[in-house]
Amino acid sequence: MQSCKNCNIKLRTHHENCPLCHGVLTGEFDENDRVFPLVPPKKQTAEKQFMQWVSFGALAIIIVCGLINYMLFDGIWWSAFVTGALLCTWLVLAVATAKRRNLLKSVTWQLVILIVLAILWDVFTGWYGWSIDFVLPLAILSALCAVIVIAGIKKMTSCEYMTYVQMVCMAGIAPFVLLVTHTVNVSLPSAICVGACVLTFAAMIIFRRNAFFAEIKKKFHV
């Protein structure tokens, strides 16, 4: 065991100098006395590194396109579209990375982001209504399928999937409102989506009644 005469202490860990006063140590360290193992240093996670590269790459493309657009200007600011597209991609990837630990939560988030972004694109490119005619109902339908398939494959229990099934079904209210107010031009996708949501919702109440209500009680406890 090493010791420091200056501090009048004995040391259980191995040091070149006294960790308290930097003075000279006497005695030998015995490997068997080691209290804390040497562990590999903390590393940055791969996900964090991935997002750093995505951010940098997106920014680089935006700047390069902006410069080219500016130098060879022919009356169209096409780099604005590139910027918009890259920002959307970045957002989708960022959320996917942030929520990677819970797949169903990730799906639900992606659903919201996709719908909001689609509507924004539609609005800023002269409102043709494709975002609510097609993207909205088809996104909800795909999310519903994704949640059920993932829950089935990963053998999730009701406490893991029920909330997300409920949330996605509730999203079906949006196409329903748009349908009855005749806001949509093409009604078939919305109709199918609403039907699927109602059916799934009903199935959950009928077949998974206890889990259905237990989950609501749990998630909304105040």
Added chain:
Amino acid sequence: MLQTRKAKWRKLENAAKIFPATANDRDERVFRMACELNEDVNAEALQQALDKTMTSFALFSCVMRKGVFWYYLEESTLRPIVREEYRAPCSRLYYPDEKTLLFEVTYYKRRINLEVFHALADGTGTLQFLRTLIVRYLTITHPNEVEPLVQPQLDVAVNGEDGFEKYYSKEKAAEKIPEYKAYQMPKSNRFDAGEMRIVEGVAPVDKMLAIAKEHGATLTAFFAAAFMCAIADDMRQRDKRKPVALMIPVNLRHFFPSESVRNFFAWIDMGYNFSRQPADFDSVVDFTAQFFKKEITKERMAARMNSYIGLETNALMRVVPLEIKMRAMQLGNYVSYGNDTAVFSNIGRIDLPKECAPFVKMFDFFTATGKMQLCVCSYGNNLTMTFTTVFKSVHVFRSFFRTLTKLGVPVEVAVRSEEENDAKL
């Protein structure tokens, strides 16, 4: 087909609510309790002991989940796996969205380490778990010497009881709780986020008790005074206008009987102004001894407990969505940062059945911190004082241990820091 499972879940109790919202790389909110045996740990036996222990502590199988208004704990079927220590002590255990266990059992040479995310249980609760684990382990490795544990507190309902809810009363006594704008150690001198230094000192209990008695104080009061003086020793004269304040968690089970393993503690803030009050060690010991006598009483602790819970039971507060509550709690945590200089926590004497004594050398207890924390515990004649700190300076520990050695206490010290770990690899 989609599976169903009736999941048992429980609300987070009052003191636990802050932890998931404020756990980050600067303060992981994880603490470690370790037991050092007199022989190397047998991993297989430890795993067996852990499996058995889990059957009596359903709470420890819980994972953290988010609701719309509050976090909650949900029992899982995950099985904890014992492994050799593989990362820095008190590393992160809780990641939002990840359904992993909120504790970990590791071992290294003669040590069994139990690390717990603070939202799950407090020191006393964790100690119940560790004690059960150690005794079970020893009954496996030394079946002839150690008797299997007869455990009275196996009742799951009692085990997971919320002490705050049980003892909260709305009547508010007009108690004035002292508050401070405390001195802060310079932030410029910190380790990187996620790194800290651990300084563990071991001294004989009998010697320490005798010295505390000479000073007319309990061990807790004595250590609090020594800690405050050590901090003051490193302060510049102009900083001394501000008081040195210690946050001291107090186990509420002492005043309000509860067998719960969940969080059930309150804290007191104790400040001492070294520019206005006498700065010699004996005066500080007198002050802390008096302060503890006055503040750590059932009435004063009840007043503190009720003030925390008053906020939580406020109807308006309750219906605020969790995401907003989280930000509010983070802000509150940030604002109250200035209330104390450091944290001092004494969980006292740890008891094991007598026949375990030949196999167990000592216990160790320390926690991740955003500042500096001193944790004290004792077993047999070994008293462990462990500092954890995010500040690079070692001045405080040097003063602290020199105070002890000057009084004739032999001290053995172990130091770990990320810098030294990485340098030796």
